[in-house]
Structure formats: structure tokens, C-alpha cells
Amino acid sequence: MKRVFFLALLCMLAATVRAGELPPFEGLIEPRETVNFGSQVPGILEKVMVERGEKVEVGQILARLKSGVEAAALRTAEAKVDFGQRKSQRNEELTKKKLISMHEKDEIETELQLARLMVAEAKAQLEMRVIRSTIKGVVVKRTGAPGGYVGEEPFLTVAQIDPLSVELVIPVQYIGSIKEGVTAKVLPDEPVGGEYSAKVVIVDKVIDAASGTFGVRLELSNPQFRLPAGMKCRVFF
Template sequence: MFKVLRVLALWGAAGAMVLFVGGRGHAEGILELEGILEPSEVVELSSQVPGIIDEITVSRGDRVRTGEVLARLKSGVEQAAVELARAKVDFVKRKLVRNEELFRKKLISMHEKDELETEITLSELEEKEALERLRLRTIESPVDGIVVKRTGAPGEYIGEGSIMTLARIHPIHVEVIVPVEYLGLIRKGMKAEVISESPAGGRYQVMVSVVDHVVDAGSGTFGVRLKLPNPKYTISAGLKCRVRFNETPVKLEKG
């Protein structure tokens, strides 16, 4: 004998479709909602110091790595300061070596030797400060990601404004707006399926990483986020998708 199941698809608020499959007055729900694929991080990159852009090493659409040099400001003055500080350190060290023999012969006092050693320490600190000022003229990527926009160009002055925008798309954040009646049913760690609607899309098994506990009173919804790994950058951000929460229980009245 074959078991007869009832299948009913209903559309609800916020683009939600609930597929009920069951029999004899009970059902099991599969909640499917619209989602959007977003970068996990967007960085408006600027310079820590104002100056004239000397070079930019990347263009829009390029992949970048954390620590990779993206741009440099003109730094002739800072480079000269580093070389001057290094020369001073070398001179003071040679001076101390020459006076070591005099100290052993007690031709100079302990106080004079201490002054020389302190002078070396101060010179090394000046060198370190000059190097840090020089490093501020180099702009590095804080994330692994994609160059979304480049606003600066060599020869331009940069102050407080952005020089480029970076987007981290590994992982991608899948943002979903969920009707309030499912509050408490969708939990962190719950499994779900992301169905990409792009031409090169696919189906991906992921887990819920964030569930908002504050409901938007105006729309009667709350936010849910899922992390979608994208190590090869094959999935593009900014696209719509469908998210199916296969584990979500839906209570129905007994018929």
C-alpha cells in the first residue's frame, strides 16, 4: 500500500515560500527565503598621512593580499631622514668602539662611557621614528580581497579622502530578512542551502552564523546571516539568491 502525502506551497511575507509536506494532520516545513550575496567586509582605504601619490600598483578588479603594497606617496624627505638617522647611529657606534679601549685604560670615566651608550640608544630611536614615518607613505592592503573602486591617481594630492575601495568576498555573507513568526525557529549553527540565481550559480550547503535578536517593528522582520566560503572567488557578491532552511519546523493545526 502506498502512503499518500499532501504537498502545498504557500508564499508569505518577505518573499518567503513555505513548502509543507505531510499527512494525517501534521506537516514538516521547508522555509525558503530570498537572500543577497554581500562581501564579508568592505574597506574604504585611505592614507594615514597627507601627500602626493607617487604610484598605485593595482587597478579595479585586481585581487589583493593582506600586506600587499597598493600605493606609495612621494617620500624623498622621509627617505633622506632615514639615511641621516642611520649615518648618525653608525657614527656613534664607531665612537663608542674607539672609546672602549680608553675606558679600559681608565682614560675616560664611567659617566662618559654611559653618555656614549645613551647617545647610541637615542640615535637608534631616532632611526626607528624616521623608518615609521617612511612606512606611513606606503599604503598596504588590510585584507585579502578585490579592488572595487580606485579613486586616486599618481600626481594627485590625498588628504582625508579614500584612495580605493576593497571588498573581501571570501567568505561571502548571505543576508536574509526573515518574517518575525520564525523568530526562535532559526538558530545559529542551523544548516541551510544557498541557491544562487546567477548564470554560473549553484547550490551550497552552509550554516547560520548570525541571528539578530532585535526585530524591526516597522516590517515585522529580523536579520539572519550565513557564511558562504568562496576561496576561488567563483561566486560574485551583489547577486540575489534563495536560502532554504530545511531544518526549520513549521507548526500546523491538526485537521
């Protein structure tokens, strides 16, 4: 009975709040995503192409590992393909004239296929020594430098700040008052200031019992990267 009464009380509170105006809420402007970049394979950094604070695009090369051995393996595999193709062409006429057996022809074609597979594998090995960004954002941390040894441990961090996420922690009395899709005004603290429009994209369905709160996330467009992440703000619904 107590549980039923508590749920009924929450519903009444929500209805009351919806009928009036919500107060402003304190929030935090955060990156949409933060990605730490290491290397799939261990090795020595040959070059790091970006600096802290630099904007990067999806697919942009962030760093390269030394890859002399892998590059040589690719050249060798490509040479084998070239040789196999020439050999196949030379033997085409011999096959038509039945001067070589079908078994020999099959061996030549198989050797060529294997050489092409070696090229594909060598390219994959070479590509694994190139670190590319998986998001559009800004470099927020760089610890690697040319000549340094790297592995799976991150040496670059990129943050996506378009769009930004505005995180709110709302008292449980306002449950049901904020719904996904509604817009709100976001006022960053000084010295940034200004007023921006954001849309609610997540309303937590689970209440934190210890604090009596639930989380809300808004999406804030930031195409010119003018707004920095990490700032406090006020949000008005």
C-alpha cells in the same frame, strides 16, 4: 496580559514552524567586509600598485606616497647610528684604561641610544607613507592616480569576498526556527546559478517592530572567488 498572550502566540508559531518545512527565503549575497583605504598622512601619490578587479592579500602594498624627505631622514639617522657605534667601540679601550670618565662614557652611550630611536622614528614615518591591505579580497574601486594628492579621504576600496555573507530578512513568524550553526542551501540567481552550502552565523535577537522581521546572516565559502557579491539568491533550510 496582551503582551503575555502575544509572546505565547509567538512561541506556538515557532513550534509549529519547526515541526514543518520552512519556505525558501530571498537573500542578498554581500562581501564579508568592505574596507576603504586613505592615507594616514597627506601627500602626493608616487605609485598605485593595484587596479580594479585585482586580488590582494593581507599586508600587500596597495600604494606609496612620495617620500624623498622621509627616506633622507632615515639615511641620516642610520649614519648617526653607524658613527655612534664606531665611536663607542673606539672608546671601549679608553674606558678600560680609564682614559675617559664614566660621565663621558655615559654620554657616548646615550647619543647612540638616541640615534637608534631616531632610526625607529624615521622608519615609522616612512612606513606611514605606504598603504597596505588589511584584508584578503578584491579591489572594487580606485580613484587615486600617481601625482594626485591624497589624505584621509578613501581612494581605494577592497572587498573581502571569501567568505561571502548571505543576508536574509525573515518574517517574525519564523522566530526560533533558524538557529546559529545550521546549514542551508544557497541558490544564486542566474546567470550564476548553482547550489552552494552556507552556515548560519548570526540570528538577530531584536525584531524590527515596523516591518515585523528579523535578520539572519549566513557564511558562504568562496575560496576561488567564483561567486560575485551583490547578487540576489534563494535560501533553503
